[in-house]
């Protein structure tokens with residue numbers, strides 16, 4: 001998390017330049033601090049006088065603090081170093097899963113400072129009680145954060161469905177059975193007042209988490225595949241999430257694997273989800289569908305259950321076929337298996353990599369070396385949600401410092 005996002009919001013005016021420079025200072029201190037003013041100036045290429053003015057503004061806004069002299073005996077400010085304030089902002093992330101709800105608070109260093117969760121099957125539950133429960137968990141986490149002297153700066157919610165570009169309406173979440181649900185309106189009615197709120201697809205937030213905190217160095221061009229009941233993907237190109245015209249890019253689950261295959265609820269036939277979705281894999285393994293079965297599949301495969309292993313090999317092949325289209329089109333550095341899929345990687349990867357290697361056009365492409373497994377696993381979307389708020393603070397600290405008065 002060392003650079004401002006390519007989508008950072010600065011207009012090309014004097015105010016815009018000031019906001020951009022405030023952001024550069026914040027990014028430098030968070031990534032490399034504690035730093036003296038002179039060190040910040042050296043790193044971002046501004047004069048010390050200019051940096052001092054920016055730093056004073058960030059200190060007044062409660063975003064940075066001065067630690068005092070670096071060496072005992074050094075008098076005055078020149079030797080003192082800057083760091084993120086202990087009572088600074090936190091990003092609140094929330095996740096609506098098919099089998100759970102989760103909320104966490106992440107500080108500017110990327111540390112999780114509070115969390116709360118509730119297990120339970122949300123399939124077919126109407127939105128109102130689910131969102132009331134989520135609002136209660138958000139309230140719990142924000143009051144814990146406030147108790148630690150932190151300031152909640154915004155709330156971002158990850159959902160397993162398509163989200164409109166207004167960033168608060170779920171257009172369709174097939175595995176919850178929701179359509180046209182204005183999450184923003186519900187949470188604003190029941191949730192903490194005055195917090196900026198956004199809603200995004202879980203696969204998008206999982207991919208952004210990978211970009212921000214997943215690797216060192218993080219890949220800048222990759223396809224991130226995740227699954228709960230459905231299969232989602234997100235495309236990161238040049239360090240930027242590719243959202244598409246309507247915000248619906250990355251619907252890998254509905255890429256056809258066999259055009260004459262079984263009918264899919266989306267209206268197509270032989271979609272990837274019909275072969276590699278959780279229910280399809282359970283069916284192929286002779287198991288009953290139900291909530292939270294990824295752990296069961298992983299356990300049985302680990303114990304050597306041949307039927308489960310065969311079902312996972314089949315799912316891996318189908319994933320490889322569907323992903324070969326994306327890899328041929330986009331030429332990414334890597335394909336990342338994230339979310340619950342990362343737990344099944346040992347049994348999915350061999351057939352996935354074989355199919356992908358066979359179908360990607362360039363014979364020089366390293367076979368098997370182009371798929372990686374996310375270290376964030378099923379925590380990706382929740383952490384991505386919280387980090388999207390943190391990233392927004394770092395990209396435009398003036399907005400928050402202004403609000404703090």
Ligand SMILES: [Zn+2]
Pocket residue numbers: 253254255264265266267268269271273
């Ligand atoms: Zn489909």
